[in-house]
Amino acid sequence: MTATTAARRIGVGTALPALAVVPLLRHTIAVHAVPDDQPWRTACPCGKPLWPHAIGTSGRCAGCGVRVGAPPYAVEAATLAGAAGLAVSGLGGFALAGYAVWTAAMIVLAFVDAAVMRLPHRITAAATAGFLGLLALGGPAGAWVRAVAAGLVLAAFFAVLAAVSRGQLGWGDVTLAVPLAAALGWHSWTAVYAGVLLGLGTAALTAITLRCLGRLAPETSLPLGPFLIAAAYTVAVWP
Numbered sequence: 001m002t003a004t005t006a007a008r009r010i011g012v013g014t015a016l017p018a019l020a021v022v023p024l025l026r027h028t029i030a031v032h033a034v035p036d037d038q039p040w041r042t043a044c045p046c047g048k049p050l051w052p053h054a055i056g057t058s059g060r061c062a063g064c065g066v067r068v069g070a071p072p073y074a075v076e077a078a079t080l081a082g083a084a085g086l087a088v089s090g091l092g093g094f095a096l097a098g099y100a101v102w103t104a105a106m107i108v109l110a111f112v113d114a115a116v117m118r119l120p121h122r123i124t125a126a127a128t129a130g131f132l133g134l135l136a137l138g139g140p141a142g143a144w145v146r147a148v149a150a151g152l153v154l155a156a157f158f159a160v161l162a163a164v165s166r167g168q169l170g171w172g173d174v175t176l177a178v179p180l181a182a183a184l185g186w187h188s189w190t191a192v193y194a195g196v197l198l199g200l201g202t203a204a205l206t207a208i209t210l211r212c213l214g215r216l217a218p219e220t221s222l223p224l225g226p227f228l229i230a231a232a233y234t235v236a237v238w239p
């Protein structure tokens, strides 16, 4: 088998399972991308149930054409990119399964936070339980303990920031800190510092740039989740 054939096989073996989970991710995003004071969405405004009417690549309801999900092809692109990183990460076995579950949940959280500035606790809890549960089944015990410790330390740190920042950092960000720091902490404490600083740094730089360009009003803030998630993924998954 030539190198090109091997690469092609890895590519197909990665892209197909990734695209197979996209409808589930799109559905989960559409359910949870609703403002704080509203119940989870189960149907399109036209009455058609989200599944299977609003899980296509366009993000639009097949019944009435209204967009009720994430932007067209965005979840597909994020999932393929996430799977590509996992494929070349060098992870295997339960560690690969743990990081795959984590990546899928983080994609949902990033899209929901970007849409409605909300990080639903049930998805954060599922990400934490899935990641730590799978990593407990395989992999070094020391790394698992460090992952749990990192999650608790960063959540405590974010809780202090949330209390003093009065709304700049939400409680969704505090709970997100647990699976974020766990995924980074499984590698090392250095990865935790690098991932968190990269996330906060890119968020701050983006906010400053948008403000200078007049694209972000002074009293509004950016959702922090997508920045923290992209940075944690970059440090924790890419080799």
Ligand SMILES: [Zn+2]
Pocket: 044, 045, 046, 047, 048, 061, 062, 063, 064, 065, 066
């Ligand atoms: Zn509809």
